Amino acid sequence: MLKIILTVAVIAAVYFFLIKKPAVKKSRKERAEAEAKKPGLDEEIMLECEKCGTFVSSKEAIIVDGKYFCTKSCAGVK
Ligand SMILES: [Zn+2]
Missing domain, CATH: 3.30.60 (Wheat Germ Agglutinin (Isolectin 2); domain 1)
Structure with a gap:
């Protein structure tokens, strides 16, 4: 049971790590767009x-x- 939890945790960590990069990129882009909207x-x-x-x-x-x-x-x- 513990092994399954650890496996899921590792998969989640890897998934989060892979997802995190483009998410940061997107938020930066959104921030840039928000900046652009300012006068x-x-x-x-x-x-x-x-x-x-x-x-x-x-x-x-x-x-x-x-x-x-x-x-x-x-x-x-x-
Ligand atoms: Zn006026």
Whole structure:
């Protein structure tokens, strides 16, 4: 009985070891994709204006207190 448990444990360990590598790779890829979704300097994404709901590109958006606005008038700055 103990031998069976040990065999199963070894198989599970080997299986886990083989599975672990691509899983780490995948999580890194997902992390990279998550990073890419963040408003970056190089990547242009569409952001919704906090005030009027107009979509504006991340390059043109005005950021005030971590909120995005389409125009300076929406952002409340002159
Ligand atoms: Zn606006």
